[in-house]
Amino acid sequence: MKNFIRSLNLRKKILQSFLLSLSTLIISISIFVLPAQATGVFDLPVIKAQDSIWVVDQSNTLSLTNENRLTTILENLTQNTDYVARMVIIRRLDYGETMDNFADQLFTKWFDHSDQQENQLLLVMDTLTNQTAIRLGEKVKSILTEDTVNSIMSETIAYPLKEGKYNQALLDGSDRIVAILSGKEDPGPPQIKEIKVEGTFTTAEETDDQNATIWVVGFLIVATIVPMLTYWLYVK
Numbered sequence: 001m002k003n004f005i006r007s008l009n010l011r012k013k014i015l016q017s018f019l020l021s022l023s024t025l026i027i028s029i030s031i032f033v034l035p036a037q038a039t040g041v042f043d044l045p046v047i048k049a050q051d052s053i054w055v056v057d058q059s060n061t062l063s064l065t066n067e068n069r070l071t072t073i074l075e076n077l078t079q080n081t082d083y084v085a086r087m088v089i090i091r092r093l094d095y096g097e098t099m100d101n102f103a104d105q106l107f108t109k110w111f112d113h114s115d116q117q118e119n120q121l122l123l124v125m126d127t128l129t130n131q132t133a134i135r136l137g138e139k140v141k142s143i144l145t146e147d148t149v150n151s152i153m154s155e156t157i158a159y160p161l162k163e164g165k166y167n168q169a170l171l172d173g174s175d176r177i178v179a180i181l182s183g184k185e186d187p188g189p190p191q192i193k194e195i196k197v198e199g200t201f202t203t204a205e206e207t208d209d210q211n212a213t214i215w216v217v218g219f220l221i222v223a224t225i226v227p228m229l230t231y232w233l234y235v236k
Contacts, residue, residue: 039090040097041105049084049116059091059127066167073174083140083181085121087170092128099126103133111137121181123173130161143181152176155189 039058047053054074055067062070070087078084093102103124111117118137121144125132132153136144144152156176160169172190180186 038092038094038097040094041102041109044088044090044106047086047110049111049120054078054086056086056088059089061089061091061127061166062170063167066171070170070174073171073178077178077181081181081183083119083121083143085123085174085177085181087174088122088124089166089170090124090126093126093131099124099129099131099133103135107135114138121177123170123177125157125166125170127166132157132161140181144177148180148186151189159190 044056044058045053047056052075054071055062057067074085074087088106093099103122106124107117107120107122110122111120118139120135120137121140122135123132124134134149134153136149152173157169157173160166160172176187176189
């Protein structure tokens with residue numbers, strides 16, 4: 001009878017140890033594997049036309065140096081011209097949301113009157129899908145033609161994005177936008193040299209996935225070994 005009770009207690013302890021390990025595994029997966037929280041318009045700070053905020057990096061993509069550089073470039077544009085350009089970087093859109101609709105909503109939310117919108121330029125980037133959108137006030141449209149905007153988005157910004165170079169994409173885009181709005185000659189898109197080299201690097205997205213996989217495998221091992229080790233120690 002005593003042996004039977006001891007056996008039941010042993011099974012109970014092993015089950016408790018297994019459940020504890022399993023709970024730890026589930027919590028770890030939720031932290032390291034689930035995608036980053038989506039960003040909606042109301043998750044961003046409220047900015048008014050007169051505010052001195054030029055860059056909103058919700059995704060923590062920009063390096064501090066490049067964020068400060070972008071801020072300086074865009075601030076100087078406002079000080080030297082009648083135009084205001086702002087850039088917003090997010091990690092992921094809400095499910096079912098489109099980049100164009102997001103940009104429309106944000107532009108209207110920040111500048112809710114036509115007289116506030118006319119000299120504004122808003123560039124939005126989603127780093128998960130590499131999508132971008134730009135919104136212009138009527139006064140800016142008279143300087144930045146539709147063809148020029150398409151060139152900036154599809155060539156100047158899009159090419160660095162293909163390699164995950166978000167900092168370069170935004171800096172190159174800002175240089176071209178600021179030059180045109182400052183009355184200078186359009187420098188045009190960068191010269192792209194097609195060099196076919198088999199890539200041996202991993203993108204930031206792949207690195208995140210690899211790190212998450214390592215964590216998951218580690219916790220799976222722990223969840224398997226801990227109950228077995230507990231039983232072995234008890235028997236010994």
